[in-house]
Amino acid sequence: xxxxxxxxxxxxxxxxxxxxELDIAETARFLAxxxxxxxxxxxxxxxxxxxxxxxxxxxxxxxxQRELAVGLSRAGADFLPLTIDSHTRHNDxxxxxxxxxxxxAADRDLLNGYPLVSHPVAATxxxxxxxxQPVSLxxxxxxxxxxxEYALAAGITEIEGGGLCYTLPYARSYPLDRALAHWQYVDxxxxxxxxxxxxxxxxxxxPLTATLVPPVITVAxxxxxxxxxxxxxxxxxxxxxxxxxxxxxxVALAQVLRDQAxxxxxxxxxxxxxxxxxxxxxxxxxxxxxxxxxxLIAISTAIxxxxxxxxxxxxxxxxxxxxxxxxxxxxxxxxVRYVLAMFPGxxxxxxxxxxxxxxxxxxxxxxxxxxxLGQHPSSLLAAVxxxxxxxxxxxxxxxxEQNAGGLITDRGPDRRIRILEPGAVPLxxxxxxxxxKLLGTRSGxxxxxxxxxxxxxxxLA
Amino acid sequence: xxxxxxHVVANRVLEIGxxxxxxxxxxxxxxxxxxxxxxxxxxxxxxxxxxxxxxGEGESACIGIxxxxxxADLAGVLRYAGGNLVVGDRPAAQVEQLFFGxxxxxxxxxxxxxxxxxxxxxxxxx
Numbered sequence: 320x321x322x323x324x325x326x327x328x329x330x331x332x333x334x335x336x337x338x339x340e341l342d343i344a345e346t347a348r349f350l351a352x353x354x355x356x357x358x359x360x361x362x363x364x365x366x367x368x369x370x371x372x373x374x375x376x377x378x379x380x381x382x383x384q385r386e387l388a389v390g391l392s393r394a395g396a397d398f399l400p401l402t403i404d405s406h407t408r409h410n411d412x413x414x415x416x417x418x419x420x421x422x423x424a425a426d427r428d429l430l431n432g433y434p435l436v437s438h439p440v441a442a443t444x445x446x447x448x449x450x451x452q453p454v455s456l457x458x459x460x461x462x463x464x465x466x467x468e469y470a471l472a473a474g475i476t477e478i479e480g481g482g483l484c485y486t487l488p489y490a491r492s493y494p495l496d497r498a499l500a501h502w503q504y505v506d507x508x509x510x511x512x513x514x515x516x517x518x519x520x521x522x523x524x525x526p527l528t529a530t531l532v533p534p535v536i537t538v539a540x541x542x543x544x545x546x547x548x549x550x551x552x553x554x555x556x557x558x559x560x561x562x563x564x565x566x567x568x569x570v571a572l573a574q575v576l577r578d579q580a581x582x583x584x585x586x587x588x589x590x591x592x593x594x595x596x597x598x599x600x601x602x603x604x605x606x607x608x609x610x611x612x613x614x615l616i617a618i619s620t621a622i623x624x625x626x627x628x629x630x631x632x633x634x635x636x637x638x639x640x641x642x643x644x645x646x647x648x649x650x651x652x653x654x655v656r657y658v659l660a661m662f663p664g665x666x667x668x669x670x671x672x673x674x675x676x677x678x679x680x681x682x683x684x685x686x687x688x689x690x691x692l693g694q695h696p697s698s699l700l701a702a703v704x705x706x707x708x709x710x711x712x713x714x715x716x717x718x719x720e721q722n723a724g725g726l727i728t729d730r731g732p733d734r735r736i737r738i739l740e741p742g743a744v745p746l747x748x749x750x751x752x753x754x755x756k757l758l759g760t761r762s763g764x765x766x767x768x769x770x771x772x773x774x775x776x777x778x779l780a
Numbered sequence: 781x782x783x784x785x786x787h788v789v790a791n792r793v794l795e796i797g798x799x800x801x802x803x804x805x806x807x808x809x810x811x812x813x814x815x816x817x818x819x820x821x822x823x824x825x826x827x828x829x830x831x832x833x834x835x836g837e838g839e840s841a842c843i844g845i846x847x848x849x850x851x852a853d854l855a856g857v858l859r860y861a862g863g864n865l866v867v868g869d870r871p872a873a874q875v876e877q878l879f880f881g882x883x884x885x886x887x888x889x890x891x892x893x894x895x896x897x898x899x900x901x902x903x904x905x906x
Binding site for chain 1: 786811894
């Protein structure tokens with residue numbers, strides 16, 4: 320399948336940015352002038368023998384965002400985050416600008432992130448000008464075209480997101496086909512905006528709803544977004560997922576994700592795409608007790624080493640109580656570095672449980688992807704769109720009204736995530752049997768499914 | 781769920797729990813206004829509506845629900861409110877009175893379990 324779809328990206332870009340201060344040629348010159356240390360795709364080409372560290376964070380004002388960036392840079396973060404506020408994510412730039420102004424006047428934060436479109440490009444550039452790390456755009460935007468134009472103009476070289484991963488978990492009614500088309504634009508934009516030898520890096524958001532998402536769905540979404548990006552010319556891409564709650568499942572999932580990504584790219588003639596693996600520390604409810612939160616952070620740091628992650632997205636001990644402070648983020652980066660230093664040569668785990676899990680996930684993913692790719696519509700985008708509408712790709716607990724919501728998952732006695740009811744997700748009968756066998760039979764004391772699900776939401780809290 | 785509440789996990793768990801307990805739920809999901817509940821009853825013929833709010837938006841978004849249902853000739857449809865219905869800590873009895881005043885028949889403010897909801901629904905629909 321090939322899909323030219325977007326014709327003249329430059330003409331599209333001109334239309335999109337005509338009312339803004341942006342200038343396509345100036346953005347290109349600025350990206351080319353960035354030091355190599357600021358370029359995410361270059362960092363991934365020079366991967367050290369450990370995962371890169373990236374905290375999270377974004378504040379509305381320039382002063383506080385600058386304080387965060389400097390603090391994280393000094394603490395040893397390898398990538399600096401720029402997390403965007405939710406009004407900007409939903410393209411409501413006017414409200415974002417109003418709340419930015421009102422917040423500055425009242426000296427308090429009225430936005431839950433950095434309103435990138437509402438700050439002058441020069442001001443955002445200045446935030447990071449003297450820092451040595453690449454900046455990563457973190458948001459959750461179905462239509463991120465203008466936001467990414469601003470990000471590139473500001474020298475941000477890593478763009479997270481995708482038509483599936485930033486729509487199904489984040490929006491209820493934004494039409495999926497439109498989101499996919501807008502992300503096709505973003506992919507093409509990232510493929511063409513930077514210098515060819517230092518391409519803009521794209522990353523998908525594998526955690527999705529971070530609530531009992533079974534590995535087959537996580538991997539399938541990552542593979543679809545990887546292929547969609549490759550098709551538009553993206554040459555540096557990271558697939559990702561978040562800690563499942565089972566070490567064996569994390570190890571197996573990572574192996575399948577890497578293998579299948581490589582195979583799929585080769586099959587479609589995209590072997591020149593460099594794929595990295597990003598691991599998110601536990602995205603579910605965090606313990607309120609700092610002593611427990613630190614254990615969780617330490618264990619997931621160790622897992623990132625076991626799965627050979629190229630980047631680790633770091634949590635903080637403040638996670639349970641809202642937006643983490645700068646100090647808390649700085650402390651987390653130090654602590655994670657401390658744990659990583661205990662694995663100087665890397666590490667791996669193997670065994671029958673991991674192998675059993677790997678074989679099962681691999682079989683499920685192969686079958687599901689054949690259903691997605693075997694639909695022979697006019698384009699890959701249409702095939703992916705149709706697969707969601709048909710419930711072939713079905714994300715548990717996604718609020719989007721076009722998500723089927725027929726897939727029901729549960730956690731087995733060994734804490735691995737299992738499929739209880741597949742809905743319309745195509746599973747071979749022997750794979751479904753294996754899922755249910757591993758889930759085991761329930762005793763009355765476990766309660767009904769709804770009780771188990773409620774319990775699972777706080778399983779590590 | 782009413783308002784801009786995006787607590788979809790609780791919403792989905794409630795749907796699964798209702799089905800497990802013999803009810804036939806139709807889930808409106810997140811981001812609804814009062815009229816969406818009225819419309820859904822007209823479309824589905826539901827005998828009860830459960831309005832959830834976990835972010836406290838319920839306090840402003842549920843005002844006048846009884847009148848809306850009466851205006852649509854649906855005064856007899858059971859109306860429950862549940863979740864974390866107001867912002868901040870207030871005595872449960874005070875929150876219940878507030879929501880009874882809006883036109884709800886039962887109010888579950890910070891319920892320890894959903895079992896009480898299922899039991900009440902069973903009793904009220906019997």
